[in-house]
Amino acid sequence: MNEHRRLFLKGTLAIGALSVAAGAGLLTPGDVLAAWPEAAFKAKTVDDALKGLMGGAAFESSDAINVKAPDIAENGAVVPITVSSSLKDVTNIAILASANPSPLTSAYELGKGTHAYISTRIKMGKTGDVIAIVKSGGKVYGAKKQVKVTIGGCGG
Amino acid sequence: MAKSTIKIRAREKDGVVTVKCLISHPMETGSRKDKKTGKLIPAHYITEVTAESNGEKKLTAYWGGGISKNPYLSFKYDGKKGDKVKLSWVDNQGQSDSLETTVK
Numbered sequence: 001m002n003e004h005r006r007l008f009l010k011g012t013l014a015i016g017a018l019s020v021a022a023g024a025g026l027l028t029p030g031d032v033l034a035a036w037p038e039a040a041f042k043a044k045t046v047d048d049a050l051k052g053l054m055g056g057a058a059f060e061s062s063d064a065i066n067v068k069a070p071d072i073a074e075n076g077a078v079v080p081i082t083v084s085s086s087l088k089d090v091t092n093i094a095i096l097a098s099a100n101p102s103p104l105t106s107a108y109e110l111g112k113g114t115h116a117y118i119s120t121r122i123k124m125g126k127t128g129d130v131i132a133i134v135k136s137g138g139k140v141y142g143a144k145k146q147v148k149v150t151i152g153g154c155g156g
Numbered sequence: 157m158a159k160s161t162i163k164i165r166a167r168e169k170d171g172v173v174t175v176k177c178l179i180s181h182p183m184e185t186g187s188r189k190d191k192k193t194g195k196l197i198p199a200h201y202i203t204e205v206t207a208e209s210n211g212e213k214k215l216t217a218y219w220g221g222g223i224s225k226n227p228y229l230s231f232k233y234d235g236k237k238g239d240k241v242k243l244s245w246v247d248n249q250g251q252s253d254s255l256e257t258t259v260k
Contacts (some may be wrong), residue, residue, distance in 0.1 A: 036204060105220055112212065121224040121227065123223065
């Protein structure tokens with residue numbers, strides 16, 4: 001009897017969460033948010049985030065990608081990251097922080113004439129790798145750089 | 157007119173336009189606790205930023221809670237002086253803003 005009750009609660013909770021998500025979707029301009037890769041952003045591991053983003057977790061390490069990040073970040077709430085690449089026909093760039101509760105920080109779609117260059121500031125919960133993923137000519141390349149964090153930036 | 161949440165600077169050098177922008181936004185992940193009440197602060201972050209130049213899409217950025225508060229974004233594209241650069245953002249609570257500037 002008790003077990004049934006538990007199952008029932010679980011079921012209603014799941015439905016509740018779904019309708020909240022749908023409600024949020026309705027409030028925002030639909031066509032804009034539709035493309036936001038929710039599964040990738042909610043993923044808890046780097047592999048899952050990459051699967052959610054591109055359908056596969058595999059990438060080829062490349063020296064043509066340059067990840068500029070501090071060796072030691074004193075404040076994990078603001079870590080400046082610059083990703084640039086000499087690869088041609090770059091269509092997508094993604095920046096992940098491997099040790100974060102949700103590793104995917106951001107994903108970019110590059111338009112015509114846009115250089116393979118992105119500079120931004122991310123949060124890092126603790127010491128980990130910053131992974132830059134670059135999609136060029138349909139192939140996926142990646143590069144890593146370790147950043148040591150002394151104070152976490154994810155509210156820990 | 158309310159003050160825009162966006163600051164953009166766009167400069168051209170040797171046929172390459174460098175766009176730098178700052179957005180004022182709290183970027184709450186939704187997993188941080190209010191120290192006084194112990195309750196979770198609801199998630200509030202920008203999910204999408206788009207940049208257009210003369211009506212042509214140059215960059216679409218999908219962001220999560222892992223981007224710092226008051227986000228900074230910089231990118232480059234092939235362009236010229238006098239180009240119009242328009243930046244807009246949308247967050248997970250349905251708020252949005254946009255601003256257009258001219259490349260110097």
